[in-house]
Amino acid sequence: MNTHDLGTGRNLRLTFREEQQRNRIRIILLIIPLAVFYAFSFTGVAFIAALVIHPMGLLPLLFSPHIISITIGISALVAVLHYLFAREVVMDRLHAGILVTPPDPFDAYHLRLMNIVDELSIAAGITPPELHVIPTTAANAFALEAGGARRVYVTEGAISLLSRDELQGVIAHVLAHLSTGDSETGTLMIALSNALGFLSAQSAPQRLATLQEPRSLLAALLLHAYAFIAIVLASSLSALISRNRKFLADAVAVEITRHPEALADALYRMQVLSRQRMTVACDELGIVCVVPPLYRVLDESSGLLASVISVHPPVHERIARLSRYPLDVVEQRLREAPPPTLPPPTRYFAHRDDVWQGPYSFSELATLAGLTPDTWVCAENARDVNLMAAAPWFQEWLRHRASAETSPRLCARCRGPLLYDYQAGVRLERCSACGGTQVSRTRLQKIILRSPRFTSNVRMLAGKHRRRTAADTAEIYSKLAGNDDVCPRCQVSMVRKYFAIGHSVVIDECPNCHLVYLDPGEIDNLLTKDM
Amino acid sequence: MIFLGSAIVLTAVIMMVTYNGLVRSRNRVDNALSQIDVQLRRRLDLIPALVATVQGYCAHEKETLVAATEARRAALAATPTDVTAAQLAVLTPARLLAENALALAMPRLLALAESYPDLKADRHFLQLQEELVSTENRIAFARQFHNDTVLIYNTSVESFPVNFVASPLGFLSRPLFTAPLEASLAPRIQMGDTSAA
Numbered sequence: 001m002n003t004h005d006l007g008t009g010r011n012l013r014l015t016f017r018e019e020q021q022r023n024r025i026r027i028i029l030l031i032i033p034l035a036v037f038y039a040f041s042f043t044g045v046a047f048i049a050a051l052v053i054h055p056m057g058l059l060p061l062l063f064s065p066h067i068i069s070i071t072i073g074i075s076a077l078v079a080v081l082h083y084l085f086a087r088e089v090v091m092d093r094l095h096a097g098i099l100v101t102p103p104d105p106f107d108a109y110h111l112r113l114m115n116i117v118d119e120l121s122i123a124a125g126i127t128p129p130e131l132h133v134i135p136t137t138a139a140n141a142f143a144l145e146a147g148g149a150r151r152v153y154v155t156e157g158a159i160s161l162l163s164r165d166e167l168q169g170v171i172a173h174v175l176a177h178l179s180t181g182d183s184e185t186g187t188l189m190i191a192l193s194n195a196l197g198f199l200s201a202q203s204a205p206q207r208l209a210t211l212q213e214p215r216s217l218l219a220a221l222l223l224h225a226y227a228f229i230a231i232v233l234a235s236s237l238s239a240l241i242s243r244n245r246k247f248l249a250d251a252v253a254v255e256i257t258r259h260p261e262a263l264a265d266a267l268y269r270m271q272v273l274s275r276q277r278m279t280v281a282c283d284e285l286g287i288v289c290v291v292p293p294l295y296r297v298l299d300e301s302s303g304l305l306a307s308v309i310s311v312h313p314p315v316h317e318r319i320a321r322l323s324r325y326p327l328d329v330v331e332q333r334l335r336e337a338p339p340p341t342l343p344p345p346t347r348y349f350a351h352r353d354d355v356w357q358g359p360y361s362f363s364e365l366a367t368l369a370g371l372t373p374d375t376w377v378c379a380e381n382a383r384d385v386n387l388m389a390a391a392p393w394f395q396e397w398l399r400h401r402a403s404a405e406t407s408p409r410l411c412a413r414c415r416g417p418l419l420y421d422y423q424a425g426v427r428l429e430r431c432s433a434c435g436g437t438q439v440s441r442t443r444l445q446k447i448i449l450r451s452p453r454f455t456s457n458v459r460m461l462a463g464k465h466r467r468r469t470a471a472d473t474a475e476i477y478s479k480l481a482g483n484d485d486v487c488p489r490c491q492v493s494m495v496r497k498y499f500a501i502g503h504s505v506v507i508d509e510c511p512n513c514h515l516v517y518l519d520p521g522e523i524d525n526l527l528t529k530d531m
Numbered sequence: 532m533i534f535l536g537s538a539i540v541l542t543a544v545i546m547m548v549t550y551n552g553l554v555r556s557r558n559r560v561d562n563a564l565s566q567i568d569v570q571l572r573r574r575l576d577l578i579p580a581l582v583a584t585v586q587g588y589c590a591h592e593k594e595t596l597v598a599a600t601e602a603r604r605a606a607l608a609a610t611p612t613d614v615t616a617a618q619l620a621v622l623t624p625a626r627l628l629a630e631n632a633l634a635l636a637m638p639r640l641l642a643l644a645e646s647y648p649d650l651k652a653d654r655h656f657l658q659l660q661e662e663l664v665s666t667e668n669r670i671a672f673a674r675q676f677h678n679d680t681v682l683i684y685n686t687s688v689e690s691f692p693v694n695f696v697a698s699p700l701g702f703l704s705r706p707l708f709t710a711p712l713e714a715s716l717a718p719r720i721q722m723g724d725t726s727a728a
Contacts, residue, residue: 108654108657108658108661111661115662115664115668116665118665118669119665119668119672120672122566122669122672122673122676123672123675123676164664256672258675
C-alpha cells in the first residue's frame with residue numbers, strides 16, 4: 001500500500017509533542033497581530049482623548065518616541081494577557097454559551113458517532129478529543145481548542161441525517177482542523193472578535209444617547225466607528241486565513257479517510273438539507289464550523305471581495321475540489337471492491353429485410369449491418385417488441401456500434417457517434433445512428449473526382465431517380481425552411497443548400513469550415529448526377 | 532585550529548540531531564504497530580458476544596458459527612500473550628494469516644442477518660454489528676497510519692547519507708503491511724467454484 005500525497009504537501013500527522021512545539025510558534029504569530037491591534041487601539045483612544053481634552057497641547061505629545069515605545073510595551077503586555085485570558089476562559093465561556101449534551105451511550109447513533117471519532121483519531125494519530133452533542137436539527141460540526149483542551153461538537157442533525165461514511169468525512173474534517181492547529185487559532189479569533197464586539201456594543205450610538213456634551217458624543221462615535229473598522233479588519237484577516245484552511249482541512253480529511261466522495265456528499269447534504277440557525281452563539285462560531293451555519297451569498301461566491309470578507313469558501317467549490325482527487329484513491333478502492341456480477345447475456349431478434357432474424361448476442365447486434373434506430377427489436381423471452389431507439393440499452397448500443405473506429409466529433413444532425421468510413425480512398429464520417437455522412441467539401445470533391453464515370457445505363461437509371469426526387473421538391477423546400485443543425489466543429493448553424501448550381505442534391509454545409517452533412521443515400525445520389 | 536574545532540562540533544551536532552530524529556521516527560513506527568495489535572485484540576474480544584447473539588436466532592446455521600469460532604480460536608492461539616514482546620514479534624506472519632481468515636469469516640456471520648429478520652431487528656445484534664464495523668475500520672486505519680509512519684521512517688533511513696550509518700546503529704527499514712485480503716481471498720473463491728460445479 002502506498003501512501004497518497006493528496007496535495008497537502010507536508011506530513012500532517014504529528015506526535016503530541018511535535019504539535020506542542022508547532023503550537024508555540026503559532027501562538028507567537030498570533031500574539032504579534034494582537035499586540036499591533038492593541039497598539040493601534042490605545043493610540044486611537046489616546047488620540048480621541050487628546051482631541052476631546054486639549055487638541056493643541058496633547059496631540060503632538062502623543063507621537064513622541066517615548067509615548068510610542070510605552071504604548072508598544074503596554075500593548076504587548078495586554079496582548080499576552082489577552083491570550084492567557086482567552087486560553088483559560090474563552091473555551092469555558094464559549095462552551096457555556098452553547099447548549100450541549102454529552103453523547104448518550106444508549107443511543108445507537110451516538111454510539112456510532114463515538115466510534116467514528118475513536119476510529120479517526122487512530123487514523124490521524126491523535127488522542128481522541130472530548131465529544132459533545134448539540135441538540136438541534138441543523139447539520140453541522142466544529143471543534144474548539146484552547147489551553148490544551150480539545151472539544152468536538154456535532155449537531156443532532158448531522159448525527160441523524162448523514163450516513164456513516166458521510167459522518168466519517170465530516171468528523172475527519174473537524175479532526176484535520178484540530179491536528180493542523182486551526183481550531184486553536186479559530187477559537188482565539190472568536191475571542192478577539194468577542195472583545196471587539198463588546199467594545200462596539202458599549203459605544204453604540206443608542207447607548208450613548210444620554211451623553212449631552214457634544215465632545216464626548218463625538219468621542220463615543222469615533223470609538224464606535226473604530227471598533228466597527230477593527231471588526232471588519234479582524235474578520236477579513238481571519239477570512240483570508242480560514243478560506244484556505246478549509247480547503248486544507250478537506251484535503252487532510254481525505255488523506256485520513258481516503259474517501260473523498262463521502263465528504264463531498266456530506267457537504268452537499270449539509271448545505272442543501274439543513275443549514276439553519278444552530279444556537280444563539282452561531283454567528284461567532286461560524287469560523288470553525290464545517291459548513292457556514294447560515295446561508296450568505298458572500299460565502300457562496302468567489303472573487304476578491306468574497307475572499308476578503310467571507311470565512312467560508314463556496315461549498316460547491318469545495319465539492320468540485322474533492323471530486324478532483326487523484327485517481328489512485330479511486331482506483332485503489334475499485335481494486336478492493338469485489339468484481340461486479342454480470343447477469344446472463346440476453347439475446348435479441350431484429351426485424352431486418354422484412355423478416356425476424358436472430359437470435360443475436362448484444363455484441364453481434366452492435367456490429368450487424370443495416371440496423372438503424374428505427375429497426376424493430378425484441379429481446380429473447382420478452383413479450384414486447386420495441387423500436388431500437390426505445391430500448392433501454394439504446395445508448396449502450398450506440399456506444400458499442402461506435403467503438404470500432406470513432407470520430408471525436410458528433411453527427412451534425414442527430415448528435416450520434418460518427419464512425420470512420422472510406423470511399424474512393426477518402427476518409428469520411430458516417431453516423432451510426434441516422435446513417436448520414438459528414439465530410440469536408442474538399443474531400444467530397446475528391447470523392448466525386450475519383451468516382452468512375454458512369455455508363456449511359458447508369459445515367460438513365462439516375463435520371464429516373466432524379467425525376468423522382470423532383471417530385472419531392474416541395475418536401476425539399478420545406479426542409480430548406482427549417483434548419484437547426486449546428487456544425488460540430490465550429491458550433492455555427494449549418495446552411496442548407498444545393499450542392500452545386502443545377503444539382504437537386506441538398507446538403508447542409510457549415511459556412512465557416514465547409515463541413516458537409518449528407519442525408520443517408522445522398523452521397524450515392526450525388527455521384528450519379530452529371531457534374 | 533578554530534576552524535577545525537568548529538567543524539567537529541558542527542558535525543557532532545548534526546549527527547546528534549539526525550540520530551534523535553531517527554529514534555523519534557522509529558518510536559512512532561513502534562507505537563503505530565502496537566496500535567494494530569490493540570485493535571486486533573479488540574476484535575477478538577468482540578466475537579464471542581456476536582456469536583452468542585447470532586446463535587440465539589439461528590442455531591442451525593452451525594457451519595458459519597463454527598467457522599467463526601474456529602477462526603477466532605486460531606487467531607487467539609497466534610496472538611502473543613506477552614504484551615511486552617518485542618515490537619516486530621507482535622505481528623508474526625502466522626498471526627496475520629489467522630487474522631485474515633477471521634476477517635473473512637466475519638462478513639458471513641453478519642450476512643446471516645439478511646435471512647433472519649428477527650436477528651436483523653435485534654438491538655443487541657445491531658450494536659455488535661456497529662462495533663464490528665468500527666473495529667474493522669480501526670484495524671484498517673491503524674494499518675494505514677502504520678504504513679504512513681513506516682514510509683516516513685524508511686525514507687529517512689534509506690536516504691543519503693544516513694543510509695551509511697543507519698544499519699550499523701540498528702535502524703533497519705521496516706516492512707509495510709499490504710492489504711492481505713485479496714491474496715487469501717482468491718484461492719477461496721476458486722475452491723467454492725469447484726465444489727459447486
